[in-house]
Amino acid sequence: MRLLLIEDEPEMASALAANFGRHGILLDHVANLADAEAALADHCHDALLLDRRLPDGDGLTLLARLRGGLQGEGHIPVIVLTAQGDLSDRVAGLDAGADDYLAKPFAMEELLARLRAVLRRPSGLAARLxxxxxxxxxxxxxxxxxxxxxxxxxxxxxxxxxxxxxxxxxxxxxxxxxxxxxxxxxxxxxxxxxxxxxxxxxxxxxxxxxxxxxxxxxxxxxxxxxx
Incomplete structure (x- = not known):
């Protein structure tokens, strides 16, 4: 499994990469929206982990373009990971097309469980033996x-x-x-x-x-x- 993390905090990115690596999951990391679009154009990922407050804009703008067919990605599962955890923020993220929305700080066990959940859905990676x-x-x-x-x-x-x-x-x-x-x-x-x-x-x-x-x-x- 290969994931794309769009996150501008290098310490969090390193910690997530190490944790996912221990579960046999490959994590690519970019720090802004422009690099995320380039990564989506050049590589295949099973899911995206998306921050909102990025140097070149709100992560939800990328999500809106993805759901509009950016780079032919179709419905790639997206989990928003952000410090913006108020009810209105969560509603905005889900309405923009996120498959899940997790506020920082969070436990790695919960993120893994939410990832498994979105990948079990028909649009996600087929989670069958x-x-x-x-x-x-x-x-x-x-x-x-x-x-x-x-x-x-x-x-x-x-x-x-x-x-x-x-x-x-x-x-x-x-x-x-x-x-x-x-x-x-x-x-x-x-x-x-x-x-x-x-x-x-x-x-x-x-x-x-x-x-x-x-x-x-x-x-x-x-x-x-x-x-």
Missing amino acids: TQAGRLAFDPEHREASVAGEVLDLPRRELLVLEALMRRPGRTVMREALVEAIYGFEDEVQSNALDAHISRLRRKLEAAGAGVEIHGIRGVGYLLRATP
Whole structure:
């Protein structure tokens, strides 16, 4: 899962990135509306976390353009995170098209629960169990398991697996996999993706997952159940 945070407080952005990372979620961060529009044009995100008081305007102006079809995003789930928590502010945010509205300060556990809730809705990321062979991936709880036993996977391997499990039996392009597991600020080595895939293959085989990850030279990878 990849989120976009639009927030001008670097300390909060760093804290959120660290917390989401511990749950296997990749968080990209921009500090203003202009950079947010550029990020939405160039990258795919599963949800947005949007502050209101930004250096170049109210975050609700971006929300209004999103709901009007900005960059072809359609209905990407948006949670507004802001210090403007009065009733009138909450009503304005929800009326502008926000899927949820959370006033600062907030507990990380509540933000995660609200994120799971908006992604369960029909317009959000399909929060259903995906299976191939004996392997299952639960996007709501960010867990991969084999025959009910949860696999202990580092964040990037979990993100690779999630991207492959979203399209079982179909090739996922290298560029799409790299985008799924690396954020804006990450330095990506040329063989990093292949190294993650190699380690993931060994762990799936050792766990008896009943799946194989096949490389399509120069194109990408696909995951499918073994015969």
